[in-house]
Amino acid sequence: MSRFLSRASLVVLSLLLVIGTLAACAAPTPQPVTIVATPTARPITGHYKVAWIPPDMFNPFWVYNRQGMEQIVSQALAEKGLKVDIVELAPIKTFDVGEQVAIFENAIQMKVDGIIVCPTDQNSLIPMAAKAKAAGIPVVALSTDIPGDATLTNVGVTNTPSAKKIAKLVIEKLGNRGNYLILTGIPGNLVSDEREAGYKEALSECADCKLLDIQPADFNREKGMATMENMLSKFSGINAVFVANDEIALGAWEAISAAGKEKDVIVAGFDGNKDVTTSVKDGKIIATLDQDPWRQGTDSMTSLIEYWEKKSVERYRTWVGDITDSSNAAAKLSKFADMEQWFKP
DSSP states (O other): HHHHHHHHHHHHHHHHHHHHHHHHHOOOOOOOOOOOOOOOOOOOOOEEEEEEOOOOSSHHHHHHHHHHHHHHHHHHHHOOOOEEEEEEEESSSSSHHHHHHHHHHHHHHHHOOOEEEOOOOGGGGHHHHHHHTTOOOEEESSSSSOOOOTTTTEEEOHHHHHHHHHHHHHHHHHOOEEEEEESSSTTTTTHHHHHHHHHHHHHOOOOTTEEEEEOOTTTTTHHHHHHHHHHHHHOOOOOOESSSSHHHHHHHHHHHHHOOOTTTTTTEEEEOOOOHHHHHHSSSEEEEEEEHHHHHHHHHHHEEEHTTTOOOSEEEEOOOOEOOOTTHHHHHHHHHHHTTTTTOO
């Protein structure tokens, strides 16, 4: 009997173990589950190639233009799925008209989807722009316009009003009097001619201001220094110097400093490059006309994207430049580092 009970107890215990195991394996009460979507890249909706043709490969201004372009390229990829490759094609020789025309021709043969060019000589590119338009390639003229309806848009400052603006600032600082020089770029270059016109217009409105001389300095720092040295030897009473770009301003300032005339002669720049902005902050060059080179880059690339999207594009996207002087130079310097996130050569 005891043996039978022992066997019965074993059977009961086994049954209890099985029931307990089944209960342990029973499905728990369902709980709500949150599914987190894995981020995915926006699919590519279009792929374009753009030729960027500056006048040379040396002026940092072209780097700032490229940074603005690359900023829009990055945004277009993230927001629209548009992939844009920029191919920079710069002449080896500074401001060489023939080489820039040949590069433009090559860009057309490459069958790029757009061309952004800062013309050295606008007239030489009129037939090239027409040829590009016939091939279905939109052309954006950065800074210097290419006349005619073959150009999609012109982006940049209005040179004559901008030059007049900074000239009037200097004239006022000198008490509406004094002796002035103008150091231009390359003779016949539209940008140089327009800026010269702005300086002369401001001086013509000042009864006690005298224009001593106008000399070319080829948009070049070394030529700017050499030309300024000659002017210092030729004239004893120079009060201020207007220039076609910041590179000339830096060269002119070097000559003035070497002659020990820093307190006698004022130099005003035109561009807004980092070196000149730093010089303004340090109390050397008095001011520069800020062209906002990044805006020139962003507006140029935006114009091409609008064209590809079959939107209307304004023929002119221009503005009067801002003044960089001692009051804002330090603040403006911070942008140079910020924009390097988009492109750094």
